[in-house]
Amino acid sequence: MASLQSLRGMVDLLPAQISIWQHIEAVAREHFRRAAVQEIRTPLLEVTELFARGIGEATDVVGKEMYTFLDRGERSCTLRPEGTASAVRAVIEHGLLSQGPQRLWYGGPMFRYERPQAGRQRQFHQIGLELLGVADARSDVEAIAIAWDLLADLGVGGLALELNTLGSPDDRIRYRERLVAWLEAHRDGLDPDSQARINTNPLRVLDSKVPQTQATLAAAPPLAASLSAESRARFEQVQAGLAALEIPVQLNPRLVRGLDYYSHTAFEITSSQLGAQATVCGGGRYDGLVQQLGGPPTPAIGWALGMERLVLLLAQMPAAAAAGAPAPLDLYVVSRGEAAEALVLPLARQGRAAGLAVECDTSGAAFGKQFKRADRSGARFAAVIGDAEAAAAEVVLKDLRQHQAEQRLPIAALVDWLVQQRAGGSA
């Protein structure tokens, strides 16, 4: 095999798949516009330290999944594994918070060096939301509602919103101590991975999928018991807010997220139809992150949505997939003969200037071939220009989608006629 291939886990998006992506992006953009959320674009490449400090050294993402290399200046650089750290860095760097709370969204590729499987790639795409500067539980509710409504509007069915609270940093420290002590005492009932995690990332032991570990954990002290009154009240406010919006919630006390910066609200929107990688959208509150990265103390909440997983879900829903279908061509120009061929590009350009989608056949092939391609192009009309038409400055217009007599009209009148046809809801 001498031919070149894309790198493992790096996937091409071919023209046939693009329309659904553009559809999702357009719907997301519109939801963000309505919610007064502005786009931010940051570099794909950042200094490694940003992620190490932001996401947490003990996390898997930082520990083993980053694309990290030295650039020519010997700086350690990393392809972003997620969007929050970059967005926060940019906000701090440009002093945006001095202008008040920031409502931001971003989209684009992320990179994690993992083994690819269904719904998991090394380069994948996320759309994410970050609401910075507001501590109130209502902003948690708003952030979640934006994600929920966006997914609903796209026509994704069968989703569940799983919700938990991780408590305040103090709650967590207190709980962590209790949990570690308990885990140490019940070490024998845990799988090796979980045993190893007792000291590095004990909270993650809670959502282990190993049945034996889960059985052991049934008697473990719950995080809820370590929550302060304030944290508990806050969690209740979030739940009440979601209930008021009639967004159904599934409380999941085992939901712990993999990135260190989360506190209080943590949530995931999952689908049972995605195989092992069930999370379409995940996020939570990260009140400590901005300060940790050198900014002013700033409460924040955000989420990220996995585009590939969303596309996977949408592909299972014919109605939603159809919504993303591209608009058909208005005109396909078929021509033959030197004089005729000279008229094609000027005609196409005039049509395009008027907003029509026009393709011309420049193959010089037999009419039969050109008509075949015209048909396949999906165009509504074919314009035919041969020697006779060129001499008379006319075109023969053929309706490719309905049986109707061909008509002949001046070449100068064609574009107007088509524009009118389209405006008139020509069925």
Added chain:
RNA sequence: GCGGGCGUAGCCAAGUGGUUAAGGCAGCGGCUUGUGGCGCCGCCAUUCGGGGGUUCAAGUCCCCUCGCUCGCCCCA
């Protein structure tokens, strides 16, 4: 990083040691050098991801390697 499944044309795919590697879709040419969608005819893999080995004989068996895929882990 660990485990299972798989790799035959652009795509789907038959083939389970024995002469020339089915078939379908797409593509190209023709029937039709001014008319597509239907039909018919023809063309389209010196070679089965790559390398090595076993054998008189390998797409088929063995080893290595690369890739894809599903799961573990982790997460979007």
